Amino acid sequence: MAALVxxxxxxxxxxxxxxxxxxxxxxxxxxxxxHADRSVGDVDAVVLPGGFAHGDYLRPGAIAGFSPVMDxxxxxxxxxxxxxxxxxxxxxxxxxxxxxGALQKNRGLKFLCRPTQLRTEAGNTPLxxxxxxxxxxxxxxxxxxxxxxxxxxxxxxxxEEDRVVFRYVENPNGSMDDIxxxxxxxxxxxxxxxxxxxxxxxxxxxxxxxxxLRSLLTTAGG
Amino acid sequence: xxxxxxxxxQPTTYAGAMRFSVLVETRPRAGVADPEGATIERSLPALxxxxxxNVRVGKAFRFTLQASDLDAAEAxxxxxCRRFLTNSVIEDATITVTAEQAEPAEAAR
Numbered sequence: 132m133a134a135l136v137x138x139x140x141x142x143x144x145x146x147x148x149x150x151x152x153x154x155x156x157x158x159x160x161x162x163x164x165x166h167a168d169r170s171v172g173d174v175d176a177v178v179l180p181g182g183f184a185h186g187d188y189l190r191p192g193a194i195a196g197f198s199p200v201m202d203x204x205x206x207x208x209x210x211x212x213x214x215x216x217x218x219x220x221x222x223x224x225x226x227x228x229x230x231x232g233a234l235q236k237n238r239g240l241k242f243l244c245r246p247t248q249l250r251t252e253a254g255n256t257p258l259x260x261x262x263x264x265x266x267x268x269x270x271x272x273x274x275x276x277x278x279x280x281x282x283x284x285x286x287x288x289x290x291e292e293d294r295v296v297f298r299y300v301e302n303p304n305g306s307m308d309d310i311x312x313x314x315x316x317x318x319x320x321x322x323x324x325x326x327x328x329x330x331x332x333x334x335x336x337x338x339x340x341x342x343x344l345r346s347l348l349t350t351a352g353g
Numbered sequence: 354x355x356x357x358x359x360x361x362x363q364p365t366t367y368a369g370a371m372r373f374s375v376l377v378e379t380r381p382r383a384g385v386a387d388p389e390g391a392t393i394e395r396s397l398p399a400l401x402x403x404x405x406x407n408v409r410v411g412k413a414f415r416f417t418l419q420a421s422d423l424d425a426a427e428a429x430x431x432x433x434c435r436r437f438l439t440n441s442v443i444e445d446a447t448i449t450v451t452a453e454q455a456e457p458a459e460a461a462r
Contacts, residue, residue: 190440197437226440233442235381236388280385280443305386 133160134352137174139204139220141166141184141195146217146328150180153331157341159348166198175351176213176257177204179220181273181326191234191276192222201227213257213350214320218274221312221322230315230322231289232281234274238305242275246337247325248300249311253293256314256321257350258343267300268339270325272311277324279306279313289313297323370419372453373426377434379444380411414438417453426450 136154138147140163147163154161164171166184171177184195195201201223208214208229216224224230237243251259251266262268281289286308289295297312304324312323327340381387387409394408420426427450434446 189438193437193440225442231442233440235385235443238386238388240388240392278386278388282442305388 132352133158134175134348135159135173136161136176136178136347136351137164137171138162138178138180139164139166139171139200140180141182141198141223143184143186144180144182144219146181146219146326149326149328150178150217153328153340153344154178154348156331157345157348159344159351164200166195166200169199169203171200171203171207174207174212176215176347177207178347179204179214179216179223180328181218181220184219184223187219187276190222190226191219192224192226195219195223196227205229208315208317208320211317211319213347215258215347216320216322217326217328218272218277218324221324222276224320224322229320230313231285232279232313234276234324235278235280236276237274237278237303243277243303244271244273245303246271246330247303247311249297249325250300251296252298253296253314255293256296256318257347258312258321258323258327259296259346260350261346262342266342268330268342269337270327270330270340270343271337272303272325273329274304274324277306278304279310279324281307292316294318296321297325370421371423371426373418373420373423373450374453375414375416375418375426375430375451376449377414377430377438378411378447378449379413379434379439380409381443382445385443411444418450423450423452 140147151161298309302309314321327343330337330340389410390408397405439446
């Protein structure tokens with residue numbers, strides 16, 4: 132049976148349909164979950180998509196972290212379910228405490244929208260289970276607040292536990308240690324600034340993102 | 354929430370509660386890069402403002418709070434900051450809580 136991916140929609144999300152389309156093209160099933168729902172239903176994986184949840188008011192992801200659905204997402208993650216936060220979804224995961232650290236304004240204060248090269252650093256996560264560590268993929272970023280930062284203790288922990296999942300080959304935004312994506316200590320929650328769904332079809336210029344989403348479907352369906 | 358009246362939203366009042374004006378100022382924590390502050394700092398000399406350093410850009414929240422006393426008000430604002438208004442990974446906050454003058458029996462609106 133195809134894996135069922137739940138894509139959470141917050142007011143202001145704008146990449147949910149792209150994720151839905153990408154997952155379906157890869158043979159998965161996908162459905163939207165409204166942020167006010169208190170359950171994620173019977174999904175096999177949860178994706179928090181990109182966008183500007185709650186208008187990015189206060190801080191990106193800050194208000195979404197308190198959406199009713201997030202208690203269900205927290206429980207789903209606590210039970211080991213795969214959860215992926217893309218861009219604004221990554222910010223939501225950090226703000227809600229599911230991932231450590233924070234995403235602040237890009238160095239240089241430019242909104243960045245362009246393809247980036249990422250080195251896959253860690254396997255054994257829902258997004259990289261079927262990707263050889265060291266593999267370089269081309270996936271676009273689209274953010275103003277993607278500059279990952281955390282305490283030096285947290286950074287040491289992330290490195291020791293092999294939880295830096297993706298690094299930029301060329302750091303576009305000032306992210307600490309070139310970090311583009313990290314995972315939780317349980318490895319099932321992954322956040323990344325680049326958008327795999329925007330690199331999932333030849334027409335989009337790269338299919339490297341499909342590699343990651345296929346991993347997610349395999350992990351979720353397993 | 355206060356009840357609505359034709360004149361607008363009426364503030365809720367609790368018996369025995371005091372009103373405090375609150376100012377919460379946030380800024381990037383020491384050691385955390387502040388790209389906005391750095392950009393402003395680099396721009397100032399172009400306008401002839403030399404000698405400016407340590408520019409940090411933050412936010413200010415101003416609101417009125419009802420609480421039983423100053424300690425309770427400060428504790429509540431502290432909790433608000435920890436849970437919502439600031440992200441302690443990157444921001445520090447300064448809290449200023451001031452008791453408002455007791456209002457003489459306000460004319461009913």
